[in-house]
Amino acid sequence: MALYVEGLSKGVANGGMAQFQEMMRQQLESSMHAELEKLLDTSTGAEREVSKKDFEGFKNIFHRFLQVKGPSVEWIKIQRPPEDSIQPYDKIAARGLPDNVADSLNKLVVVKLNGGLGTSMGCKGPKSLISVRNENTFLDLTVQQIEHLNKTYNTDVPLVLMNSFNTDEDTKKILQKYTHHRVKIHTFNQSRYPRINKESLLPVSTNLSMTGQNSEGWYPPGHGDIYASFHNSGLLDQLIAQGKEYIFVSNIDNLGATVDLHILHHLVSQPNGKRCEFVMEVTDKTRADVKGGTLIQYEGKLRLLEIAQVPKAHVDEFKSVSKFKIFNTNNLWISLAAIKRLQEQKAIDMEIIVNPKTLDGGQNVVQLETAVGAAIKSFDNALGINVPRSRFLPVKTTSDLLLVMSNLYSLDAGSLTMSPKREFPTTPHVKLGSSFTKVQEYLTRFESIPDMLELDHLTVSGDVTFGKNVSLKGTVIIIANHGDRIDIPAGSMLENKIVSGNLRILDH
Numbered sequence: 001m002a003l004y005v006e007g008l009s010k011g012v013a014n015g016g017m018a019q020f021q022e023m024m025r026q027q028l029e030s031s032m033h034a035e036l037e038k039l040l041d042t043s044t045g046a047e048r049e050v051s052k053k054d055f056e057g058f059k060n061i062f063h064r065f066l067q068v069k070g071p072s073v074e075w076i077k078i079q080r081p082p083e084d085s086i087q088p089y090d091k092i093a094a095r096g097l098p099d100n101v102a103d104s105l106n107k108l109v110v111v112k113l114n115g116g117l118g119t120s121m122g123c124k125g126p127k128s129l130i131s132v133r134n135e136n137t138f139l140d141l142t143v144q145q146i147e148h149l150n151k152t153y154n155t156d157v158p159l160v161l162m163n164s165f166n167t168d169e170d171t172k173k174i175l176q177k178y179t180h181h182r183v184k185i186h187t188f189n190q191s192r193y194p195r196i197n198k199e200s201l202l203p204v205s206t207n208l209s210m211t212g213q214n215s216e217g218w219y220p221p222g223h224g225d226i227y228a229s230f231h232n233s234g235l236l237d238q239l240i241a242q243g244k245e246y247i248f249v250s251n252i253d254n255l256g257a258t259v260d261l262h263i264l265h266h267l268v269s270q271p272n273g274k275r276c277e278f279v280m281e282v283t284d285k286t287r288a289d290v291k292g293g294t295l296i297q298y299e300g301k302l303r304l305l306e307i308a309q310v311p312k313a314h315v316d317e318f319k320s321v322s323k324f325k326i327f328n329t330n331n332l333w334i335s336l337a338a339i340k341r342l343q344e345q346k347a348i349d350m351e352i353i354v355n356p357k358t359l360d361g362g363q364n365v366v367q368l369e370t371a372v373g374a375a376i377k378s379f380d381n382a383l384g385i386n387v388p389r390s391r392f393l394p395v396k397t398t399s400d401l402l403l404v405m406s407n408l409y410s411l412d413a414g415s416l417t418m419s420p421k422r423e424f425p426t427t428p429h430v431k432l433g434s435s436f437t438k439v440q441e442y443l444t445r446f447e448s449i450p451d452m453l454e455l456d457h458l459t460v461s462g463d464v465t466f467g468k469n470v471s472l473k474g475t476v477i478i479i480a481n482h483g484d485r486i487d488i489p490a491g492s493m494l495e496n497k498i499v500s501g502n503l504r505i506l507d508h
Contacts, residue, residue, distance in 0.1 A: 025066045028201055032062055035202050039194070042207035051208055054191040057228050061193075061221070061368045065352050072309050072351045079297040086282065086295060086326065086384035093262040101261055104268045105155040107245040109336070110146055110259060111230075112252040113372075114139075114171060115164030115190050115220045121398060122438025126167035128252045129174060130439060132395060132404055133411055138252050139171075143178050143185075144414025145258050150182045157259070158184040160235065160247070164220035165192050165210065188233035190220040198356065198364040216359045223251075223330075224350045224370025231343040240336050247339075249332045249372060255404055256393035257331045258415050263385060267333055277338040278379035280304070281331035281387045288429070290319035292327030293373060295384045301377040302384065304328060308353055326384070328373050329392040338379055350374040389425070390418060398442040399430040406452045421453050428452060433461035447490065454495075467492065 036055045040048055098104070118127040128138040136144070146159050163171050168189055175185055194203035195217055205217030226249065230236045246267055250257030267276055282295060293306040310318045317323060342348045350370040357365050376382045393416065395401055403409075408427065409416040418425065436442045447468040452458075454473040462480030467490030474496035480486040484502035488494070 028066060029063060031202060033059065036194075039203060039205060039208055042209075047208060051192070053232055054193065057191050057225070058193045058221075058368075061352060061370070062196075065354070065368050068352065073298065073305065075311055075314050077298060078305070081295050081297045081302055081384065085297070085302050085382075086386055089262075089385055089387045092266045092385060095262070095266070097261055097265055098269070101265075102153045102155050104261070104264050105149060105153055105157050105259075107243065107268055108157050108259065108264055109160055109239055109244050109247045110142075110157060111160045111162060111226070111247045111249045112142055113223045113226070113249065113330075114161040114167055114252050115223070116253070117166050118439075120396070121401075122440060125170045126163075128161075128167070129170065132255070132401060133409075133416070136411075136414075138255070138395075139174065141255065141411075141414040141416075142252065143181055143183055146183045146414075147181050148413035148415075149259060156184065158186060158239070158244075160239075161185065161187045161252075162190055162223070162226055162229070163187050164190045165218065166220065186235055188229060188235050190223075190225050190229050192218050193221045193368070195219055195357070195359075195365040195367055198366050201366075204359070204363065204365055219367045219369075221367070222353060222369030223372040224374060226372050227339055227343055227348050227375065231339065236336060236340055236343075240340065244336055247334050247336060249330075249334060251330055251394065253396065254329070254331065254392065254394045255416050256391040257329070258391075260387075260391070263333060266385075274381060275335065276381045276383050277335040278376050278382040279333040280373055280376055280382070280384050281329045281333075281391060282326040282384045283329055283387050283389050283392050285321050285325055285327050287321065289327050290321070293371070294318075294324040294327050295376075296324075298377075302382045303377045304371070304373045306351070306353070306371065306374070309351060326386060329387065330373060331387070331391060332373060334379070342375075342378055348375050348378045389427075397432075398436050398439060399432045401439070401442070402430055402432065402446075402449065403427055403452075405449045407449075408452050419453060423454075428455040429457045430455075431459045433464075435463055436460065462486070464488070470494070 036059070040052060040055070043051065112128075114126065114128050116127045118125060118130050121127070121130065123130050131137055132141070142159065146157055149155060149157055161171060168187070172187065175187070178185060194205055196202060197204050203217065205214045207214060210218060246264070248259060263279060267279065270276060280295065285292065291307050293304050296303055296305045305318070307315065307318060351374050353369040353371065355367040355369050357367060359365060393404065395404060404416060408419055408422060410419055432442070436445060445464065446466045450466060451469070451471040455476065457475040458472055459477045461478070462482070463485040464478050464480050466488045469491050470488050471493040473494070476494045476497055478486060478488070478499040481501070486499060486502065488499070
């Protein structure tokens with residue numbers, strides 16, 4: 001990017017800014033196209049054809065990236081969404097359910113975003129294959145939920161996984177174990193885009209392979225890629241031909257994202273001319289969610305505003321719980337026919353997220369990405385529904401994992417629900433230190449998961465282990481200083497306690 005900016009500044013000095021900018025853009029674009037052709041020439045057959053399709057999408061995002069002239073939103077134009085554009089969930093649920101729930105369900109497809117790896121939790125392979133509860137993985141729980149629906153209502157709700165080149169092979173191997181379950185499972189792959197050098201803005205890969213030096217040269221371009229890759233895979237047309245009307249999309253690591261029959265009924269029961277093409281589930285912001293994207297009204301359309309789009313001077317305002325009260329859970333209900341129409345018209349508009357990365361060798365690169373929720377402004381009659389917090393239960397860290405493995409939740413047919421024994425509906429705030437980051441290490445530190453029904457806040461730092469049947473209540477802070485170790489004895493009950501120093505339980 002430095003070259004691009006440097007060239008532009010020279011152009012300013014010489015006058016004719018707009019003309020020079022355009023010349024530079026065209027030069028960069030033709031260089032990029034030439035490099036992409038060279039990459040395609042390093043392969044043949046099916047791989048070449050798939051990459052060719054992917055590169056069409058990449059050319060489009062790269063072209064738009066070069067056109068961007070400043071912030072994608074003008075702060076002064078941001079308005080609060082009109083009252084009726086974000087409906088409370090209770091109002092939707094109050095309408096009740098029809099006798100023929102099965103008719104609605106047979107119009108639905110469940111899509112899970114399955115492109116991510118478990119690396120942030122110290123695991124190899126797809127994140128969806130990490131065990132989260134009673135030896136069940138994220139994928140197991142998803143299959144159980146949909147199978148339960150299909151058996152209960154005698155329906156045929158399929159599961160679609162959007163994989164990435166990082167997760168596809170491992171996921172497909174594991175899918176064989178579900179062949180006798182009452183769920184049809186389809187997969188399609190996200191695109192594979194080239195990482196570009198931050199200076200030259202050209203691809204860092206020298207051929208289409210994923211091995212050796214080129215292994216770091218590629219990336220899946222964010223979940224906003226779902227529209228193009230779903231359409232390109234042929235699966236979208238196939239599902240429309242089967243009479244499917246809506247997809248329910250969510251992150252596979254959000255254990256609260258189960259099929260909600262009330263939202264589904266609301267969608268399929270509307271008159272044709274007023275059909276809502278896009279529903280975004282939002283929920284009330286807490287101080288833990290200050291970075292989450294929010295819904296705004298902008299130039300007459302409902303729009304998703306992400307922290308990356310906010311001018312620096314307004315970041316604190318964006319994080320404020322009083323001004324922006326809700327955030328996007330990334331649970332989305334989208335019309336299949338609308339995706340097809342907008343894809344064919346090339347009319348889906350999503351802001352570009354410029355994601356800088358440093359490769360292992362120290363090379364600075366840029367990834368151009370998009371987010372699925374950002375397309376809300378392209379759909380007709382889009383709606384936000386303010387859902388209970390229980391529909392947002394993401395597992396991003398081992399701190400989240402501790403919550404969902406504990407007795408705070410009970411598991412039924414793949415769905416986790418808050419225990420009725422917990423007296424208040426909020427989940428405790430849990431902060432485990434760096435000794436707990438990796439799942440394997442985290443598991444060795446708990447002989448059994450503590451009783452957390454009455455816990456408000458837990459902070460653990462340093463070399464700490466928990467014996468069997470420990471009970472934690474109120475606010476508990478356990479800090480082992482560097483070089484020290486704390487073993488919480490089996491059967492301990494800690495209520496509003498700070499434990500520090502060195503506590504070793506030795507066998508004798």
